[in-house]
Amino acid sequence: MILTLTRRALMGTALAFGLAGAAAAQDFPDRAITLVIPFAAGGSTDVVGRIVADRMSQELGQQIVVQNVGGAGGSLGAQQVAKADADGYTILMGTVATHALNPLILKQKPYDPVADFAPVSLLVLVPNVLAVNPALPVNTVQELIDLAKKEPLAYASSGNGTPLHLSGELFKTMAGVDITHIPYKGSGPALTDVLGNQVPVIFDNLPSASSHISSGKLKALGVTTAERAPSFPDVPAIAETLPGYETYSWNALFAPAGTPPEVVETLASAAKTAMADPAVVARMAEFSAEIVASGPEELAEHVKAEMTKWEPVVVEANVSLD
Incomplete structure (x- = not known):
């Protein structure tokens, strides 16, 4: 009898947590969101991030606060988001560095670019x-x-x-x-x-x-x-001058792995609306940033393709970091 009650109590507790989590996802966002820029202020990722954060704040009705966490080629900021609560209130402005190059170059892997993140939206190619x-x-x-x-x-x-x-x-x-x-x-x-x-x-x-x-x-x-x-x-x-030479960067939004799909979709929808704003389009055009504004699935495929593309370049350049 005691065992039965304990099971019932556990089931009730799990159900309560599940309902609370669903309610929280439906109410998202009800407070400020932190957007981690994994590089110092003034760079491309910072420029794009602040433009997007400002317009997404309007769309979501809550402020997106930009936090610059520079160092280790973007790995410090990315690692911070990977370890954050999976509730959508801490997100990352990811780049080719955080999600393709660092995983190929770093001997010690502080995070997994696929397993530790929920893709939100590929914003621009730069x-x-x-x-x-x-x-x-x-x-x-x-x-x-x-x-x-x-x-x-x-x-x-x-x-x-x-x-x-x-x-x-x-x-x-x-x-x-x-x-x-x-x-x-x-x-x-x-x-x-x-x-x-x-x-x-x-x-x-x-x-x-x-x-x-x-x-x-x-x-x-x-x-x-x-x-x-x-x-x-x-x-x-x-x-x-050098036929065949080509590189470029990109910026994309990621949340921690395990973030509720409804929250990811809310963020992706807000990003898509923000990137379609004529003022944002004009700003991106100033520096030839090509707007993509993809969904989560497209970003997931993009990350895999980028790792495949950059691996031979990393090997040829013989770049590895501790």
């Missing part, structure tokens, strides 16, 4: 750009290659193992040059040093570098996509 301080006496990709063969040069990136780092390594391999890599904790700090001419060359995301290119504080030599970027049609593609 071109990268090769740029230099105007004091460097080069105006084209070929002139940079020629200079690098004559004297030592260094390039900055947002961190070890990031797509910008690998964009530089792929460039070095294809151009047959040796340019020293200087990693930073995000595009913001890297840009600061290149603008100050502490480092002459940078591989950066186009969104974070675009205003400096437009103002003349940076000289863009080439975009990393196969075609020229619509927002900077006068800037050649690096592939015009």
